[in-house]
Amino acid sequence: MIEDHEFISSKDVPGPTKEEIRCLLLCKSEVSSDDIVVDIGCGTGGITTDFAKIAKKVISIDKNPNAIELTSKNIKKHDVFENVDLIENDAISALKSIENFDIAIIGGSGGDLDEILELVFSKLNKNGRIIVTGILIETKYVAIKKLKSLGLEPKIVEVNISRGKSIGLGMMMLAENPISIISSKIK
Numbered sequence: 001m002i003e004d005h006e007f008i009s010s011k012d013v014p015g016p017t018k019e020e021i022r023c024l025l026l027c028k029s030e031v032s033s034d035d036i037v038v039d040i041g042c043g044t045g046g047i048t049t050d051f052a053k054i055a056k057k058v059i060s061i062d063k064n065p066n067a068i069e070l071t072s073k074n075i076k077k078h079d080v081f082e083n084v085d086l087i088e089n090d091a092i093s094a095l096k097s098i099e100n101f102d103i104a105i106i107g108g109s110g111g112d113l114d115e116i117l118e119l120v121f122s123k124l125n126k127n128g129r130i131i132v133t134g135i136l137i138e139t140k141y142v143a144i145k146k147l148k149s150l151g152l153e154p155k156i157v158e159v160n161i162s163r164g165k166s167i168g169l170g171m172m173m174l175a176e177n178p179i180s181i182i183s184s185k186i187k
């Protein structure tokens with residue numbers, strides 16, 4: 001796994017998604033070399049970079065031009081640029097313009113999660129997987145409600161990570177904010 005500090009970062013772009021969360025996303029999505037992955041809200045490119053090491057192709061979308069530029073730098077830094085397509089656009093317009101895919105990771109939706117999930121569902125191949133990461137209660141609520149209304153059975157886990165930090169007398173654990181991972185599989 002690529003450690004967080006190995007990504008080029010910028011104050012005006014969120015991410016990268018924490019290493020331990022990226023690790024869980026790789027496992028939960030069961031990504032393979034046959035899969036086409038869409039990373040919605042690619043930010044710094046943390047998720048794009050890890051998935052591009054395994055997947056056939058990653059299509060990375062972000063409405064912030066600085067995020068697209070940063071993701072471009074990070075996929076080049078980690079030598080995974082050949083199977084990544086970058087789209088600078090809002091998720092809804094971008095999704096309308098792309099073909100079917102196998103896995104959608106939604107890390108940013110800007111209040112459009114309901115419509116994004118609807119579009120993602122219509123474009124997923126058989127055995128497709130949808131994963132939403134969220135820190136807001138509203139994101140979790142909309143994701144669960146919408147996935148259920150699409151006839152899916154969403155699962156949710158909340159991940160609490162604490163990192164060791166050396167202080168004078170030893171090492172103390174410092175808590176990060178919890179992140180929820182909401183996932184569903186098309187059957």
Ligand SMILES: C[S@@+](CC[C@H](N)C(=O)[O-])C[C@H]1O[C@@H](n2cnc3c(N)ncnc32)[C@H](O)[C@@H]1O
Nearest residue numbers: 015017041043044045046047063091108109110
């Ligand atoms: C928390 S960051 C994602 C971090 C990323 N997963 C990583 O590992 O670096 C969320 C991103 O979603 C983007 N975003 C939010 N709403 C969006 C939308 N409707 N369409 C496209 N991008 C969006 C933001 O610009 C931001 O860069």
